[in-house]
Amino acid sequence: MKIVHPAALIxxxxxxxxxxxxxxxxxxSIRQEHGDNVAVIRGETGIAVMNGETxxxxxxxxxxxxxxxxxxxRDCEIKNVVSGEKRTLYVDGKIRERLAGK
Numbered sequence: 001m002k003i004v005h006p007a008a009l010i011x012x013x014x015x016x017x018x019x020x021x022x023x024x025x026x027x028x029s030i031r032q033e034h035g036d037n038v039a040v041i042r043g044e045t046g047i048a049v050m051n052g053e054t055x056x057x058x059x060x061x062x063x064x065x066x067x068x069x070x071x072x073x074r075d076c077e078i079k080n081v082v083s084g085e086k087r088t089l090y091v092d093g094k095i096r097e098r099l100a101g102k
Contacts, residue, residue, distance in 0.1 A: 041078040055080045064089060069096045
């Protein structure tokens with residue numbers, strides 16, 4: 001595995017739901033895209049730690065540093081883009097805001 005940023009660390013969990021007929025393909029990766037650092041989680045579960053920020057997909061809920069960003073569809077793509085001080089979370093290509101009060 002190639003880590004593209006010295007401060008980047010990636011952890012991936014491959015948990016299979018007991019109700020699935022076929023195993024879900026879970027993956028997590030970190031890369032650079034147009035000068036931005038990008039953490040991507042695909043599937044139903046995973047964790048990505050990049051630049052001190054933790055993005056976790058667990059039980060169909062996405063969390064950033066322990067704060068909920070709401071439920072997500074099964075087998076989705078979570079993308080956390082860090083560009084300088086700006087951070088943007090995407091779920092299946094759409095920007096996701098943190099839930100109020102969470």
